[in-house]
Amino acid sequence: MVVLKRLLPRRSYEILETIGTHVVLLAVVAPFFFVFFYMFWNSLKPDYLFFEPGTWIFEPLWSNYTDVFEQSDLIPNIANSLIISTSATLIGLVCGLLTAYTVARYNLRKLAMAILVTRMIPYITALVPFWIVYKQVGLLNTYTGIILSHLVITIPFGVWIMMGFIEDIPKDLEEAAWIDGASRTQAFLRIVLPLSTPGMVATAILCFIFSWNNFQLALVLGGFDVSTAPVSVFKYADPEAGGSGQMMAAATLVTLPVFFIVLLIQKQLTAGLTIGGVK
Amino acid sequence: MAVTPQNALAPGLDERRARGSLGWRVLEWLDLQMPIVFNIPTVVFLFGLVAVPVSLVLATSFTDWQLITKPDPDFVGFDNYVKPWSDDRWIGAIWHTFAYAVASVGGQFVLGLATAMLFNRSFAGKAFYRSVWMMPMVAMSVAISLVWILFFDNAFGILNHGLEGLGLDGIEWITSPQWALVSLIIVGIWHHTPFMTLILLAGLQSLPQDPFEAARIDGASRWQMLVHITLPLLKTHIMVALILRSIFGVKEFDTILAITEGGPRYASETMNLNIYFNAFEYQYMGEAAAKGVFFFLFILCVQSILVKLRKRTWSY
Known part of the structure; x- marks a missing residue:
């Protein structure tokens, strides 16, 4: 590099450097993109072509998707997942906002630490007692049961991320409202709430994605009536179950919606994930 | 920063009390x-969803409860905490958990640091590359496991x-005991490197520029700057x-359950899977509860060791 920098005129060196950066970037990003490309491409592939991994061009076959609709419980389970993840996200968001606000403004560090510890409990440790209690009170295989269990994901995560966003809202604004005669609650509702909307959007989407992707909770606590999308997708883990085409079609169906969300609000998501990790 | 006194009224409100x-x-x-x-909402939910289950799992762990073969539990003391240690499968599971975590996180760290430094440069189309880069982070792990199952296929997978094509022998990626865990580690690295990149990139962007200028003037090489400036400054984020x-x-x-189910012959079974099978396939509730408690303590230990290390690096 250094030698080239000396040899070439400045302009051509810059062009060369730009090209070089993009080549490296593409090489780095390619394996990450390839998995998703393969997922989609093979969802259109007839099953017999799976035995010719070198074949990339073929007549696209959309029937893999209709087969998934007809032969598996993926569609009803996607609907279930939407209900469960949305409910868990909304509850987690409200709890997260309220707790994050008090933690940030009253400096409730102990509460924040307690919530962080709950994030460390492995689901499997909690699942044994969950299952025992649910069996007793009949919550296995119900919406309420799975939504409650998903709150273990969304509430601690919601609190933790909202804390980062709320700490970024200057306190002076609330104080100005207090002086003008607003109560703390009013200042919270009229000043903090509107200002934290972008943070809430990012938090909600992250909570939703984590809840949507969660497999273990519904695997144990769900059942024949109520289960979630990952559980349906898991049934395809055996290639004998529906063939490679259906496998990839099912995977594509649950992955694509999330990607659209990510593309739409990439910036806020990055902010949310970074705040959740670093602070 | 002035700490707001607890339970204080907003000043404006105090004046209008007369109303x-x-x-x-x-x-x-x-x-x-x-x-x-x-x-109230957070505490009520978390108390019900965490404190109650934790006390119940502790209580269960001291009994010999098995759903089918021993439905009426008896108190057995610490039996469930002692017995697993003579079970090779459980010892293996601990070892696999440890190996999986160390190897996959190590791989993620090296790749994550390299890519974070790459993304820290300025170039056109950053948003595009970053979106692609973020995809694995938000992809459903079960769905991407399906793709990797096809990749790993012995006869027709693209890896083999x-x-x-290179003239080498194919590898039995997920059907041989010596490769199964390695394959899962590859998937783990693929899946979670972007998160590592994200955190390290945030760290790199927050670094002061002065030390780098000074080093450049002193004629430090890029490698020296990485080892002696970037890494020490980045320690918190790391x-x-x-x-x-x-x-x-x-x-x-x-990914482990979907790709190998802990097999072949438990060669890639981690603690999490072992407890899952114990509780929900064999229905040994007492033993699974004890292992679950141990698993939680194991995680607490890992966490506190790392936090200790982090404190030590801070005083440096």
Whole structure:
């Protein structure tokens, strides 16, 4: 590099450097993109072509998707997942906002630490007692049961991320409202709430994605009536179950919606994930 | 920063107390009780969803409860905590958990640091590359497991197809005991490197520029700048990323169950899967509960060791 920098005129060196950066970037990003490309491409592939991994061009076959609709419980389970993840996200968001606000403004560090510890409990440790209690009170295989269990994901995560966003809202604004005669609650509702909307959007989407992707909770606590999308997708883990085409079609169906969300609000998501990790 | 005194009224409200109407009294009460009232939902939910199960799992762990073969549990003391240690499968599971977490987090760290430094440069189309880069982070782990199952296929997977194209022998990726865990580690690295990149990139962007200028003037090489300036300055972010990722690595479940089911012959079974099978396939509730408690303590240990390390690096 250094030698080239000396040899070439400045302009051509810059062009060369730009090209070089993009080549490296593409090489780095390619394996990450390839998995998703393969997922989609093979969802259109007839099953017999799976035995010719070198074949990339073929007549696209959309029937893999209709087969998934007809032969598996993926569609009803996607609907279930939407209900469960949305409910868990909304509850987690409200709890997260309220707790994050008090933690940030009253400096409730102990509460924040307690919530962080709950994030460390492995689901499997909690699942044994969950299952025992649910069996007793009949919550296995119900919406309420799975939504409650998903709150273990969304509430601690919601609190933790909202804390980062709320700490970024200057306190002076609330104080100005207090002086003008607003109560703390009013200042919270009229000043903090509107200002934290972008943070809430990012938090909600992250909570939703984590809840949507969660497999273990519904695997144990769900059942024949109520289960979630990952559980349906898991049934395809055996290639004998529906063939490679259906496998990839099912995977594509649950992955694509999330990607659209990510593309739409990439910036806020990055902010949310970074705040959740670093602070 | 001035700490707001607890239970203080907003100053404006205090002056208007004279109004004394019901609405104002409600607001006043809310102001005074805010830290309690606002936390009621969170505390109630988390208490019910965490404290109750934790006490129940402790109680269960001291019994010999098995759903089918021993439905009436008896108190057995610490039996469930002692017995697993003579079980090779459980010892193996601990070892696999450890190996999986160390290897996958190590791989993620090296790749994550390299890519974070790459993304820290300025170039056109950054948003595009970053979106693609973020995809694995938000992809459903069960769904991407399906793709990797096809990749790993012995006869028709593209990995072996590629190896054969290079004139090498194919590998039994997920059907041989010596490769199964390695394959899962590859998937783990693929899946979670972007998160590492994200945290380290945030760290790199927050670094001061002066030390780098000074080093450049002193004629330091790029490698020297990385080892002596970037890494020490980045230590907080590195430790945070390592702590988070190793906890998640220890807990990994979805990809392992979907890709190998802990097999072949338990060669890739981690603690999480072992407990899952114990509880929900063999229905040994007592033993599974004890192992679950141990698993939680194991995670707490990993966490506190890493936090200790982080404190030590800070005083440096």
